[in-house]
Amino acid sequence: MESNICIKMKFSAALSLLSLTGINAFTPSSFTSTTSVAHRSAASTALSMKYKVAVVGGGPSGACAAEIFAQEKGIDTVLFERKMDNAKPCGGAIPLCMIGEFDIPENTVDRKVRRMKLISPSNVEVDIGDTLQPNEYIGMCRREILDKYLRDRAVSYGAQAIQGLVTSIDVPEDHRKNPEAPYTIHYQEYAEGNSAGVPKTMDVNLIIGADGANSRVAKAMDAGEYNFAIAFQERIKISDDQMKFYEEMAEMYVGDDVSPDFYGWVFPKYDHVGVGTGTVVNRPAIKQYQKAIRDRAGDKIAGGKIIKVEAHPIPEHYRPRRVQGRMALVGDAAGYVTKCSGEGIYFAAKSGRMAAEAIVKLMEGGSRLPTQEEIERTYLRDYDRLYGPTYTVLDILQKVFYSNNGAREAFVELCNSKYVQQVTFDSYLYKRVQGNNPLDDLKLLGDTIGCLIKGYSIAKPDAKYENYVESLKRL
Template sequence: MVIGADGANSRVAKAIDAGEYAYAIAFQERIKLPEEKMEYYEELAEMYVGDDISPDFYGWVFPKYDHVGVGTGTVINKNAIKQYQTAIRERAADRLEGGKLIKVEAHPIPEHPRPRRVQGRVALVGDAAGYVTKCSGEGIYFAAKSGRMAAEAIVKLSKNGEVLPTEDQIKNTYIRDWDNKYWATYKVLDILQAVFYRNNGAREAFVELCEDEYVQKVTFDSYLYKTVTRGSPVDDIKLLFKTVGSIIRGNQIAKPDAPIAVIDNKRL
């Protein structure tokens, strides 16, 4: 048995002809801040939106124990990633003042699962399989979780190493269980990304909605429990109307996005 846990550029995925996925490129600078500046990030993480930062994703300043990660990502305009990184650095400039750059990272992030995640006795997990959620770009939890689910299924199927599991058996356990557990979560986040990151008007709406306590609760619960949690149907209907209102208002106040010359459709 082989479990391909070798990340977005997976050699194992290529070896089994697992098929391609669309991907984002993410860029991150790790910055060590002076102590008094780091205090600001003790209790919060920052998310920045706008077409200066990314035409289809968000920029971030995330605290990482003793430093911050400052970054951004994009699918459709990968060649401009450094320009977007400069923009997030400029937007957060006051808070990052006096910081020392300690590491620069740039890496692909899969946008959806590969067409084939099991071939023969090879199974893919994590980024190799394409398990990063849209909208938040979260992949660490899902990489660990898929590794565990694949391993547990295989140990059980192999009767503790006595028999070799077949492709169908792996598909009917690990892949089926994964899709049952997470398909809806991925789909909802996919829709949210398509709705709220598509232009500056939608991003204004997103920012306005984030002030709503119900939105905050549903978002944090979903993030915590890794499943889309829902409140009462009445609150959901209220939210629907609020969203429409926010999108209309957002489109009225936002400046139009800068045009992108060539939409990047590269796949990995």
């Protein structure tokens, strides 16, 4: 049984590439009854005190965390975001389950993708989507729309949004042992229409780092380094006739010409397409790979106007430390991007919500602050138990199917299987392993071996490159 599930998880994960709680009011601590004026004064102060939580970063992970904290009456919630109209570079694919789970209105979704073309290094095409039900789709979003919706909802619950860039954080030496020791956040606050920031500071009791791969919170807490990919995307405005092809269609290209260890994509947006690629092992050549994906798309995007160029780092694995004292990382800052597919939006939102829910529960109505050990025992343990195996399997799959053109040819051919498509879409759309058919699993294993043998026999050799110094760089 375990091996069957493992096989399905592997191929479910591989085709995930296509994506490519009210809390009671503040309850004061118990105080010994006394007529002392000093004691009455201390009690009065405690009763009026609120703990302050700073969420640094206003993307899905930060907004979903801030929303939970803001609903707790014993907590003041501050949400920092440098640019409230930020359009983060991103493919923008989200699974169907995210729409319901996070109560996201469908008007934040630009396109409902129901068809996908996978194109091999030798330009063999496989069409996918026959197994989808009429009400099923992969959502394609623009991050400036989705992020704003989630951020505005957190503000509507009571979070204070500050348009500011956190530059550094003063961490008290005894922040692990002293539950009341504050953190001091240094930031530049920006007013509307003014490019010059005003330096300010703020003392807070707990910090959620949701500030991406180059996280200042991670730096302050000495979270350690991680390897990263560079993702590059161009938003291209194409003709209305060309957009008709991409109305419900997305494309994914594999081959060492578009990426030596990832894939290239064409994802439809509201009135344009996002065309991009990514790599870890040869980052300096990213523009070369971007030109190749435009060439592979060919006439389908020919004559299009580039309206925006975007690039950003994507973490390749967990941070060595994701919790220190009363600071916790979520989303990209924690390294929650899956290998193989590069999917991060759902896991960002989920990690932000899970971290906040665990911490709010530990704070017992805002009456206490949690310890590092408590946060690790709840948030980290639960997240790793739920998603850790997925990250591990996807890491293995990336090494198997993206290592050379022979394996890429085999991957595309395997995607012809309706069984693979069904299990993959079900697993991606609902984030759970679907079905259990031992006979089909056994057949799939045999097909995999056969496809690998065939793929290696027909594939062109991979181009050689040397990038040893750059590939060792870390964030």
